[in-house]
Amino acid sequence: MTSQSSLKLINKVRTLDPASKLLEQLYTRADNPDTPPDVRATIGRALELIDTREEYSREMTYADSPGARMICEKTYAMPWQQLYKEGKVGAEFSALWLSGTGEGQILQFLIRMQKAKRALEIGMFTGYVAMAMAEALPEDGAVVTCEFEPYLVEIARKWFDETPSGKRIDIRQGPALDSLDQLAAEGQTFDVVYLDADKPNYTAYFKKLLDLDLLAAGGTLMADNSLYYGYPYTQPGSTVDLFNKAVMEDSRVEQIVLPLFDGVSLIRRKGE
Structure with a gap:
């Protein structure tokens, strides 16, 4: 059912x-x-x-892993409108902001296929994807996830700590562009990156990932909403259209845009 x-x-x-x-x-x-x-x-x-x-x-897609399913269920149970009215969150969030079943499994598939050990998420929300990736990583793997909203960081950390895989997740709170600079300064690199944050900064995130060598050679960037409400193909020059074209024109990567969900792009950094 x-x-x-x-x-x-x-x-x-x-x-x-x-x-x-x-x-x-x-x-x-x-x-x-x-x-x-x-x-x-x-x-x-x-x-x-x-x-x-x-x-x-x-x-016909294998089921959510236990921790990811738990976060999905808790997210749907959250009183988002009330939290916004009380000023606990800075936007009118909805459970429909979840990446959702299917995208978590694609990322798990990529992690297992690439034998990845390090994953990065830009735009955490309540932690569904971060948890899905953590549950697919080996015991010595690690996920870093970036989120601006303090309240979301608070609840996600609590939920992560309820699971065995949660210890693999490091949350960086603040503007994601600043977090990327910090991660680069720490010398961190990632095999798999998931991008699902504010659309106006998509191109800036993409360029930082490559310019700062955060995305490893042979690594994969998966970008959500690459067909955002149909704007890229109905309104040429829109924000996400410019992102898709910037990726397509960058000789350092290969891109496939898949007409799944609201558009999913698989972007591989050339190298290994």
Whole structure:
């Protein structure tokens, strides 16, 4: 049976896809009595197939690891609107900000395939991805995750400490660009990097990762939201479009943009 959180994630995918939103608009307009019944039925079936494909893909993907599942469930249980009203968080967060089932598994797959030992996350939120990566790493592996919001750092640290793999996670609180400078000053490098932070700084994050040698030769950067609400291909010159093009034009890397979720880019640094 599909869980409530899974249904929300399926709805999230449809919300992010501009083609699905157009179909929903047509479905509503098809209420007009002059519209042939088969037209409305066909549009409805198309929307149903979008959701069914998403649900099937999740069911055929191996399940979340225990710690990652725990963080997902706790995130959906958080009273985000109340926390914002009380001033504990600086934005109106939602559980739908989670990267979600599928992306955590892709990162675990990359870590195991590359035999990675060190992973970096830029944009932690509540720690779902950081935990998923930590659970895929060997015992001597380590995850560094960057997050600006103090309250999110506080709750994530508490949740991490409830798990065996949480000890592998180092949280850096503050502006992520500053954290990257500090990590470079410490001489740190990473085999796998996950980017899911503020979109206007995507290109700056990418350049720092390469210019400061934070992404190891042969390492993989996975960037979320590379098809952000459809803007990159409907509004040329938008922020994420410029990021995608900057990556494509950089001779130090190879890029694949996958039409999964809200767009997932796999970016490999050339070398080993």
